[in-house]
Amino acid sequence: MRVLVALSRLRVTIAYVAISVVVALLMDRLGPHSQWRVLHEASTNLHNLSDGHVATLVTSAFLTDGELNWGWLAAVALVFAAAEWISGSKRFLLTAGVGHVGATAAVAVGLSVGIHADLLADSLAMTVDVGISYAAAAVVGSMIAYLPARGMVVWATGWIVAVVAAAISDPSFTAFGHAGALVIGFALGAAFVHNDGKRLLSNRSHSDATERMQPQHSVTSL
Numbered sequence: 001m002r003v004l005v006a007l008s009r010l011r012v013t014i015a016y017v018a019i020s021v022v023v024a025l026l027m028d029r030l031g032p033h034s035q036w037r038v039l040h041e042a043s044t045n046l047h048n049l050s051d052g053h054v055a056t057l058v059t060s061a062f063l064t065d066g067e068l069n070w071g072w073l074a075a076v077a078l079v080f081a082a083a084e085w086i087s088g089s090k091r092f093l094l095t096a097g098v099g100h101v102g103a104t105a106a107v108a109v110g111l112s113v114g115i116h117a118d119l120l121a122d123s124l125a126m127t128v129d130v131g132i133s134y135a136a137a138a139v140v141g142s143m144i145a146y147l148p149a150r151g152m153v154v155w156a157t158g159w160i161v162a163v164v165a166a167a168i169s170d171p172s173f174t175a176f177g178h179a180g181a182l183v184i185g186f187a188l189g190a191a192f193v194h195n196d197g198k199r200l201l202s203n204r205s206h207s208d209a210t211e212r213m214q215p216q217h218s219v220t221s222l
Contacts, residue, residue: 012089012096013080016062016132017073024068039063039128044104046111046125057101063130076136083139086146087192092139095188099138103181104129107173124173133174134181137163141185145192156186 007014027035041048042059049056064072084092107129114120140159144152163182167175 009089010081010084012093013077013084016080017077020062020068020073020132023062024064024073027063027068039065039130040126043128043130044108045127045129046108046115049104049108050112050125057104060104060130061100061132061135065128065130076132079136079139083143087142091142091192095139095142095185096132096135098188099141099181099184100132100135102184103134103138103177106180107177110176111173127173129174134177137178137181138185138188141182142189142192144186145189145196 027038030038041053042056042063044056044060080092080096083095087095111120111124115122115125141156144155147155159182163175163179167179
């Protein structure tokens with residue numbers, strides 16, 4: 001029973017990993033041309049999004065560009081499991097979803113502006129962009145909500161340095177997408193802290209009011 005209770009607290013992570021493994025096994029059975037076609041049709045690149053293929057925002061999250069890196073999937077599973085366990089399934093799913101969609105949208109807007117201004121190559125509109133890394137970056141950023149003040153600073157600084165270093169060494173649009181997703185995660189983490197603080201104050205006020213309303217029993221003696 002305890003195992004089932006524990007697994008229920010990780011239901012989103014378990015579902016994601018299970019679907020990703022099944023998809024990876026199915027993709028492995030396809031030929032190179034079929035794999036290429038699936039990746040391009042499921043990609044959240046500018047071409048697909050401009051044509052209204054919003055379903056790619058979901059399908060792309062379960063695919064990887066090339067052979068699945070099992071080490072990477074294991075690392076993502078650990079991060080997701082820790083985040084879902086600590087924050088709860090609803091907050092975890094909200095953070096992953098907003099990070100994935102928000103960063104993807106920001107990248108699409110940036111590419112659109114850059115291409116129309118002749119600052120970026122037109123071919124970038126067709127580039128394959130799949131994976132869950134944007135969601136992972138947002139989840140990592142949101143975890144500041146559950147750290148002490150000093151830990152927040154260290155955690156945020158460390159990840160900012162890592163993301164900036166990655167963007168400098170490989171200035172691709174995905175690197176900037178990771179930066180945007182991290183910022184989204186920080187913002188959501190701050191919102192969680194604010195909401196938790198308000199809820200705590202509200203509970204304390206309600207408790208104090210209840211105590212004041214309790215009848216005072218006095219002891220008298222004859």
